[in-house]
Amino acid sequence: MKLSRIILVVALSLTTCSVFAQKPTSPVKRLPEIREIVEKKPAKRPKALMKQEKELVGNFCRIPGVTVTTDTSKEVTPSYYMLECEVMNKSYGRFLEDLKAQGRTADYEVAKIHNESGEPFFYSFDEQTGTSYNKKYTQSSDYGLFPVVNVSYEGAQLFCQWLTEKLGNGEWEYRLPTEWEWKWAAHDGSMFHTYALTGPYITNGNGKAPYNYYKVGDECITRTDSGFQVLTFDESAILHYNFPMISLSWYPSYNYHLYNMCGNVAEMVAEKGVAFGGSYDDPGYDIRIDSKQTYGEYSPKVGFRVIAVRK
Secondary structure, eight states, X not given: OOOOOEEEEEEEETTSOOTTSOOOOOOOOSOTTEXXXXXXXXXXXXXXXXXXXXXXXXXXXXXOEEEEEESSOEEXXXXXXXXXXXXXXXXXXHHHHHHHHTTOHHHHHHHOOOTTTSOOOSSOEETTTTEEHHHHHHHSGGGTTSBOOXXXXXXXXXXXXXXXXXXXXXXXXXXXXXXXXXXXXHTTTOTTOSBTTTBTXXXXXXXXXXXXOOOBOGGGEEEOTTSEEEEEEOGGGBOSOOSOOOTTOSOOOTTTOOOOSSXXXXXXXSSTTEEESOOTTSOGGGGSTTOEEEOOSOOTTEEOOOXXXXX
């Protein structure tokens, strides 16, 4: 599919840093009102449960509880467990098949993946097979390990309820994380990280950015006589495929062993219509841990992961 030449004019003065420049962001101290953070290790869980989780959705990683003390308050977040990666197509597909097998037609309609009506991927049509990539992405076993997208917030909630019914045994609840729970896990035990794997900078010590996001090269940036930055590029200048990657791609975080907390697909939280972490279609600034986005009913750029908490 040929792309028409695109010209984006970014109205930034040359005295400021262009959002498309490769200069790393400066470290930003998070939550400056905090006076003390005390982590609490969570209790271990039965091996039988962990095995069932792995077979159904994947490994869950222990996230220590935390006590946050400020000048005026003291809040305690109990420990919890977070799925190591975004919920994958194969896991969500099993959930949908189970709904159909149980005759839960109304729930299936709420939870179904919106193959054709959803916003298309960047490369939205396979010219060789004549198949929509949206449909191929969700139905082909080739993409079973990729994050599920184009599902509604209500569908994600039903998936969590399904997991609770399957695995909870009256002791555990599976749900979407709150904004704080998601950020605490993404920061990997420190509220001073800007990016999940590389701390304050988007690149690591080798100069590589280990995230799936919208990358363009320096050769795409020019300057106009009026003093504006101009980003100009065509298909040949795009540095990645603008497509989700396998949920267990790149590397896990150092302490909590979580994958793709920044980039790949933005992730829903408990607040409806809100997602964090950015996606494959967002530039580097917008895949920061604190990057908050909104979405409509569903989006090819938004997925989710779940946490497990003791009832």
